Amino acid sequence: MTHYDVVIAGGGPAGSTVASLVKKYAPHLRVLVLEKAIFPRHHIGESMLAGATPILRETGAYDAVDKHGFIEKLGASFVWGKQREPWGFEFNQLISQLAAQGRTVSDTFVKAWQVRRDEYDHILLKHAAEMGAEVREGAHVHKPIIDNGRVVGVEFSDDGGRQTIESSLLMDCTGQDSLLGRAFDLRDYDENMNNYALYGYWKGAKWRFEYVGHPELSRIFIATTPRGWIWYIPVSPDVMSIGFVTHRSVLKDMDEGPEELYLEEIRNCPEIYGLLDKAELFRYFPDQKRDVVSIQDWSYTSRQMAGAGWAMCGDAAGFVDPILSSGAMLAQELGQKAAYTINSVFRSGDDAQITSYWDFYQDTYRTNLQAYRDMAAFWYSNNFTMETWWWQARRTLHADENRLNLSDGEAFTRVASGYANRTESLSLFGSYPIHEAQKLVDGLFGTAVSDADANAKYAGRKLNLHSSARMGSGMYYFQGMIRNTRRVIMPGTPRYLDLHPGEEILMRLVDGEHTLDDLNNAANEMLGMRARMPVRTGSELVVQLDEIGALVTT
C-alpha cells in the first residue's frame, strides 16, 4: 500500500494552509491532499478578516490572492437592534495611530477581501500543489483505517474506484462534514447557537456608501431583522451575497418554505430592501442548485482535536458562527499552527514530547475558538448598543490577558479584525517577520512601554522577583516549529510572562542587586548582537513583570 507522511482530507482553506506550510518547513515529508470536489467549487463564507492575510504571506499565496481582483474589504458596518444608525469599524483604525507618529506598518496586517470562495479556495489549493503537496480532486475519503487504536490510513474513492492509502498522520480538514468528529463521535453542539442560514446572490443590488463603502474599498454590512440578521456582502462590483441567519426553531415553526421566509425577511429590513428595487436573484455558481440556498449554521467544538495518528483543523475541529466572519481566518490561522506542530512532531522521536506538542495545539485551538464564541454568544443574547458589545470584547480579552491596556474601542476592533489572541506573547512571532511584528505589537496591543515612564517609576531601585514567582516552561510557535521557552509564572493566578529566547540572561539580573539601568544596558548589548531577535528592552521586561505581579522593588 502507498504510504504518505501526512494525508490531508479536505482541500478548503484549512487543508491548503496545512499542506502549503508543511511543505514549506518540512519539504522532505510526503503530503497528500484528498479533496472530494473538483475545484473550483462553490462554498459559503465570503467575507475575510485581516487576521488571515499574514498567513497568506507566509504560505506564499498572497500575491495570487492580491492580484486576483477580489473586492478589497476595509471593515464592517452594522445596523443592529432598535438603533438604526449605521456604525462600524475599519481594520486600519489601530494602525492609524502609528501613521500619526510617522511610522508605517505593512498593509498585510490590515488588508482583507470579500471573495468568491470557489476562486479563493482554488487559488489556495493550487498553491499547495505548487509547494509540493500531491493534490487529488474528486477523491472522497470514506473512513479512517484504524489499527490497534491508531489511525494508520484512509479508505477513499476516486475515478479509479475504492482505494486505501497508509498515513503516519491523518489531518481531518473536511470542514463541517467532519470526517473524524463524526467517526469518533467527538462533537459538542451549542444549543443556544443552533442557527440556519438562507442565502442567495443578487445582480444589480445597490452600493450605499455608508453601509458597504465602494467597490475599491468595501465593508461587509450586517443588519438585524425581526427574526435574525442579514449579511450584505459585495462579492463583485455587481453581485451581492445576501444571507439571512435565524434560529433553527424559526424555520421549523414556519408554514412557508425557506425561500419565502428569506424574501419576507429581506422585505422586513428597510435598509437592505431599499437597495434591491432594480436587483434580481440569480444562480451565481454553476454548481448552485437553488436560487436560495439553506445551510446549517450550528456552533460546535470537538472534545478532542488530536489523537494517535490523527488531528483536526478548521471547521472539522470547531465552528463558531458567521456573525464575526471569523471562520476562514480561524481555519488558516490554526492551519498554520497545525503545520508547525506537524513539523515539530516529525522531528521528534519522543512520545511524551509529541503528546505535549499536540496538547499545546489543542489548547491554542480552544483559546482561539473561545474568544470568538464568547463574542458571538454575547451578540445573540443581547439587544445591545455598540458600546456594550465593545465592552464585552474588552472583557473577553482581559480575561485572557490582564495586562493589556486597551480602550474599549481598540479591544473590539482587535477581535473583529481577527487579532483576538495575538497578544504580545511569543506565539505572535510565529506569523510575522520580527521587525514588522514588533511594530504591530506596539500599534495593536497597547502603547509601547516608554523609557521615560519606566525610569520615573523604577530608576535607581533594586529589582527583585516576588517571592512567590516561579520559573516554569512554556511553548510558542516560531518560524515553522514549536519551541520551548522559559516562563515566569505567578502561581494561583492565570498570569504568566513568556520569555523571548535569550531573555533568561536579563532575568538573572532581577536578583535584588541590579537596577533598571543594568537591565537596559544588558538588553542593548543583546540587541546589538541579535538585531532581529525579539528581545525586550530592560524597561519593557520590568514593566511587564510588574504587570503580572512578579516584581518587587526596594
Ligand SMILES: Cc1cc2nc3c(=O)[nH]c(=O)nc-3n(C[C@H](O)[C@H](O)[C@H](O)COP(=O)(O)OP(=O)(O)OC[C@H]3O[C@@H](n4cnc5c(N)ncnc54)[C@H](O)[C@@H]3O)c2cc1C
Ligand atoms: C452561513 C455561513 C456563513 C459564513 N460566512 C463566513 C464569512 O463571511 N467569512 C468567513 O471567514 N467564514 C464564514 N463562514 C465559515 C467558513 O465558511 C468556514 O469556516 C471555512 O470555510 C472553513 O474552512 P475549512 O477549510 O475548515 O472547511 P471547508 O472550507 O468547508 O473545506 C472543507 C473541504 O473538505 C472537503 N471534504 C469534505 N468531506 C470530505 C471527504 N470526506 N473527503 C474529501 N474531502 C472532503 C470539502 O469538499 C471542502 O472542500 C460561514 C459559514 C456559514 C455556515
